[in-house]
Amino acid sequence: MAVFDPTVPFRRSDALAAGVSAWGLRAFRRLHRDVYVAPEVGLDARVRALAALTTAPAGALVARHTAAELLGGVVPSSPHVHLVLPRGSRVRAAGIEARVGRPLSNARIRGVPVTTAEDTFVDLGPELGLVDLVVLGDSLVKAARTTPAALVAAAASATGAQTPVLRRAAALVRTGVDSPMETRLRLLLVLAGLPEPVVNHVEYAEDGRWLRRFDLSYPELKVAVEYDGRQHAESQRQWERDVERREGLDRDGWRLVVVLSKGVYREPATTLDRVVAALAAAGSTARVTSDEWRAHFPGY
Incomplete structure (x- = not known):
């Protein structure tokens, strides 16, 4: 008989x-x-x-938003726990959203059976828009739960009305993305028709020493675009490091475009203008060629 542990959810009968x-x-x-x-x-x-x-029958798995969260993915919050159930079963309880689904592979995260990262990504295809799907994919890759290639393969096997969006989202997932806001900033540029920036470009000195890393950049043009979520310098030393870094970039001919939260959510058009201006100053003829970004980044 298992030892009764009240720190783990238990049934009345077990107690x-x-x-x-x-x-x-x-x-x-x-x-x-x-x-x-x-x-x-x-x-x-x-x-x-x-x-x-x-409360669920044997074979139930945690799925969708809840599975994504347990896997380390970033998704819009949901008040419900999501489950996928074996055919012929059901659960009716407040706070639980259960669906009967196809047989799925599963992973175990801290003792919880969840749908795999690939199945979770596909299952959320009908519920999330393009940007949120790419945010999810990037975060699952960062959490080492999957790879861009595995998500592309899973999306290729999917069916349903949302399949085109799902497949496009999978194709836009990248390795090395540090944050959801970095994903959103990258997609703002891409959906505007600008060249896709390189993710996590690292520069080394001639002697092999690590010099600096850029979240998003155009290395051939020496233009970097970075999201900064801080509202102010965290400390005197942090401010000094920022000044030193900026001086080093200026010395090496780099142009840095720093984007704050409002540049993604409230003023996306201004951000695009700033990036285009930086690219033009570096000799690029890149311009905004698509209005698709407006559907995903409407601003205020």
Whole structure:
């Protein structure tokens, strides 16, 4: 018999069998009908997923938004725990969204059975737009749960109305992306028809020493585009390092375009103008050639 562990979601019957009285159950947090956990346990994605699985039939997997979160992916938040169930079964409980689906492969993340990164990406195809899908793909690759090639292959095998968007998103996933905002900034440029910048370009000195790394850049033109999520310098030393880095870039002929949050969400057109101007100053004739970006980055 398994040892009763109240820090993991458990059924009422398991607690009673372990010697907890019906009255004693009142001290525990009730998550679902007949499902409880110790009151000091935080309700993170793992605990919520385990609680949902406790109500589900054998063979159920955590899926979609919840699986993406457990896999280290970045997705829009959802108030529900998402499950995929074996055919012929169902779950009805508040806070759980369960669907019957095709047989899926699974991974185990901290003891939780979840759909694989590839299946999770495909399953979210009908629910996420192009940009959010690429954000998800980039973050799953960063978490070492999949590769761009594996996502392309999974999307190629998918069916349904959203397949074209899913396949395009998979083709835009890249290795080495550091943050969702970096993905969004890259897609703003790409969807405007500008050349795609190189992700995570590293420069080395002549003696092989590491000099600097750029989030997004056009190395042949010595133009870098970087997202900065800080609202101000974090410390005097950080400010000094930024000044030193900027002086080094100027000395080596690099032009740096720093983009803040408002440059993606509120003023995307201004960001595109700034990047085009930097490219032109470096000798490029690249221009905005597509209005597709407006559908994904409308600004205010």
